Amino acid sequence: MAKKNAHYWYRTLHRDIAYFFLGLILAFSFSGIVLNHRRSIDPQEYTVNTEKIKVDLESDKSLWTPEYMKTLGATITEEPYRDFRDRGEAVRLYFEDAYATINVATGEGEIEYVRTIPVLGQMTILHKSTNTWWIWFSDIFGVAMLVIAITGMFIAKGKYNFKRRGLPLALLGLIFPFIFLFLIR
Template sequence: MSKKSRTLLNRNLHRDIGYFYVGLIIAFSISGIALNHRTDFDPQEYTVKTEQLEVDIPEDAEKIDDAFLKELAKTITSAEYRGNRRRGNEARLYFKDAFASVNLQTGKGEIEYVRTIPFLGQMTILHKTTNKWWIWFSDIFGVAMLIIAITGMFIAKGKYSFRKRGWVLAVLGLIFPFIFLFLIR
């Protein structure tokens, strides 16, 4: 394959794969930025209403198991129960569009009713989903990003080529992630 044909192939692959994935690139970029700031706000959902609650807890801690928490959930809300998580003396009960936190010693807690933030909430779900088809699509997307990066290195010619100038910028771009990975913990 001639040098001109390789350059044309690189440009075409870079352009067409970029066009195909531009929507996903934008969605991942916006939601990724939002997820970087998840300690400042929840980019996936917002609280509509919070209610205090108090429930009866058995004195015998052995009786507080998954079956008990599932039954307890029915007394808290009619929303669809989705599961629980226990940490120490607190149980978190998950419902469709709500979650409750209950102190397992006092029986006091609260329930928060939530809604997904339009667009941004759905985009953040893409980062966390475990749907097998989405994982395959995301893996293909990752390979496509590698192709875009690699073909992009060989598009420019002359004094702006990867060999003359691009490699320096690429090395500088690699330094920052390594600084954060190894020096700032």
């Protein structure tokens, strides 16, 4: 049996790791593109119903404890309460499948009942998940992407190798991230 050279191992690692992570590569790529446009489309959820509300909101914000907001939330909806955010002139209460926005001065607002967009919504959640196991898995995925990128540099031989063709293209590809990082914010 012939000895397997480094080129063989670069190709094998590149191919097999890419095959293993293909689903995640596709999910991250597609949902990442959609997240880039989240100002024009919410890729995670859609509104199924909106209702006007009026509540007696305590004007002294120092009394806005999690317990107080949970009690207030129970007067708005039966949805399980999650959290709240003070947004200056408004306060937002978050529920399992809804959120309410209330004007601090008037106590008037609305509650939006939402549903997760099937598949796409779950894929976008992967970008923001803080689950410990997911963080470890996505760190492994990040290392795998580095291996795929590095081994990909050594797959082509001859006039299309990395040194002759890949390096100039890679340097050209670096220009755009640096333009956006340092010139266009």
